[in-house]
Structures are given as C-alpha cells and as structure tokens.
Amino acid sequence: MFFLVDWDDYDAALFDLDGVLTPTAEVHMRAWRDLFTDYLTLKGETARPYAEADYFDHIDGKPRYDGVRDFLASRDLTLPEGEPSDPASAETVCGLGNRKNDFFAAALAADGVEPYAGSVTLLDHLEQRGTKIAVVSSSRNAPAVLEAAGLADRFEVVVDGQVASDAGLPGKPAPDTYLEGARRLGVDPEHAVVLEDAVSGVAAGHAGGFGLVVGVDRGVGADKLADAGADVVVTDLAELAGER
Template sequence: MFSGVIFDMDGLMFDTEKVWGACWEPTLARLGLPMKEGIADAARGTAGPEFAHVVREWFGEKADAQLIWDVWHEVAAECFDHGIEKKPGLDELLAYLDEQDVPMAVASSSTRRDIIHHLDMAEIRSYFTVVLSSLEVEHAKPAPDVFLEAAHRIDVEPSQALVLEDSYNGVRAGVAGGFCTVMVPDLAAPSEEMRRIAHRICSSLLEVRDLLRTGELG
C-alpha cells in the first residue's frame, strides 16, 4: 500500500472538463475574441505561465491571458453553482483509502477557491489533509512542483506516493516528480506517450480501488 495518494481534480474526481471546455465560447464572446477549435484541449491541465503561454500561442503575444483566465473562471463558476457530478468510483476509493489510514491530498491546476468549492459541494473535503493549487507553486503542470509540494505537506516521499491523473500534463508531472502515476482517462484518450510513461492506465477510480485491494497496484 502507498504511504500517500495525491489526486488531481478536474476530469479525475469530477466530471468538470466538459464544462470547462464548453465555457470557452461564451468566455471569448464576452471579450470579443473568436472561438478557435482546439483551444480547450490545448489549455487543459495548465495554469499560470503555462496557461498564458497557450493563450498567446492561440491569440497572439498581446492577448491578456490573465483577463481571459478570470472571465473563463467567472463563466465556469456560474455553471458549477448548479452542481457537479462525481466520477465513477470516487466515493468507493476515498472510503477505502480512509479505512487504510492513507493520507490524501488534492493537487489541481484549478484555483484554491474552486477546489474547495467542489470538495465542499461533494461533501468530501474531510478526506483530504492537503488541498493545493498549481497557482501556489512556482511552476504548474507539466512541472512536478505541485505534486512534490503536496507530498511534502503530507510527509510522504514521492517514491512511496500514488498520483492519480487524467490529463497528459498531469501524468507528465507525476512521472517527472518520481511518483507512481496512474492515468484514469477522461476526455483525452491515452496517447502512445501516456501508455509508455504512466505506471498504469485504469478505466475508472473503481478499478484503482480494486487494484489497491488486491495488491496489484502499490
């Protein structure tokens, strides 16, 4: 069994990636910018400078990445206030890890406010010892900073911790940090790179729970 488990949030714990993607068009419309096919995929799993880099690649060097980020989050918040759906197996996995006294952390590219909002709405915040946003560390995913800091805060060595992710950047970050990194795909199917670098690819969090139970994982 692992000494700690670190969860991504969007697309891994909650079915929110579709919402974030759908929010691009109204966000850009509010700002008078054209919708561009593929921007949602390009920005997925990024934050801070990495998000700004994507925005400037798609909309030019003069694009106000912070303004786009802020409006995008305002639009999404309006949608999330209507509720969020948990991913299959989340409750079962959390309950199992809690029974085993395994410390858990959330390390997400979302803002701290959004993370806490989602955890509170789903009534699962009490499971997590640490809640951390990529905006609170120097480099966002695909750099491993947020996972390394989360591991430090729950007092677990990366080699003894499990990282659960759905995005390419998240998997890259977990692997770069020396974690056992499992991909549970959401909108993006596993690429050849993901199949090569991820420790394992699981169909759901319920499968993760079952593999931990049998000792096939960890």
C-alpha cells in the first residue's frame, strides 16, 4: 500500500531520526525505563512505577533534559537543574539526563543499529529525484547513530540536540529546529515535508507551517499523531515512495 505523494510539490524532506530512520527509539525507551525504574525505586516512589505510556506521554521526541524534567513533574518530583557537565551520578536534572545517555551509549556500542528498510527505500527514492534532505533530531547522539547505521554520508544538514543547544533553539514541540533545518537547506517550509514518529515532533512540524507533516506510527498511535497535526499517518516510509 502506498500513500501517493506528488514530490514535485516539495523541495525537501526533513526526517526525525530515532523511530523514523532507525529503530533507536526502542533503545531510548529501554534506557529511559532503566533510568526511571531505578530512580523511583531508590526514592521509594513505588506507588506509580514507570510504565511504557510514560515514554510517549512525557519524553518521546523531546530534548533529553526536557524529558527528565517533564517525567519528574508527572510524579510531582523536582530536582535542581544542574549543568550539562554534571556527572551521571549527580542528583540533578542534567545528572539524570546524562545517566540515561550512558545507558543509551552502552546499548548502541553493544548492539549497533540497522536503519529501517522502508526508510532507506524512501531515501533512495528522494536521492534519485534530487530532493533535498535533512535530519532534525532532539538527540545529541544523532551523529553517532547516523554513523552506526551507515547513513551519515546521506545528509549534509543535521540539526541535532547539540546544534540546538549551541544556537539557543528550543526543542520540539517548538518548531525552531525544523525551521532551522529548512533554513540550512535553503527551502521554504511550505515546500518541505516533515517526517516524525513523536507527538512532540509532529506538533513542531505543524507549528512550523510545513507543507506536509507525516506521522510515522511506531507505537504512539495514529489518532494521537493526527491530533497533534499529522496530515497523514503511515507505518512504513516505503509507503511514501510511490508516485502520483
């Protein structure tokens, strides 16, 4: 089955990374689960243990420290903000975020990552057409993941969490990182497509006025993606490689 896109209408495609190009969203999910299961147990907060829904409701698609902060708020917990240089052992928002990143980095090093076959199919299709492409990810691990997946040489423009931090750009669901990706590609957002698996990322694409926002349902649910502003929802990016 294909969702027919007239790619002649669009100059560029801007891809989220984790869960869209690579199955690393699952690795992130496990890292967040391990982090907060340990943390809540340590703090004696066992009445509401960490659940998979917490990832989608409070963390998915957001910059790392925002995810920590928003999850803690869901449990009426607060921590000092700290600094990005905090060690992973620090009892701060940044410390917990860095601890989560250690979990993720260890899993990536141990297991590697293969891109979704359907996503590679779409990348090949867009390359043949000459469509400009970029990665826009909240993760500071994006360059490492792209390299591990064998995709690094496909993207001249990568706007990741480090780029956003250096430029002072707010993370998703604000549209700023996607707009920065479009700016770096030299395209008008109205003539570009955003491809996202997270509610926060879909909301960012919608808020940025992009010509088409594609929700990729890897588990969050088609209804939630549509409600956040997805114009269409697919389960595999190969569905977008057809032609009108």
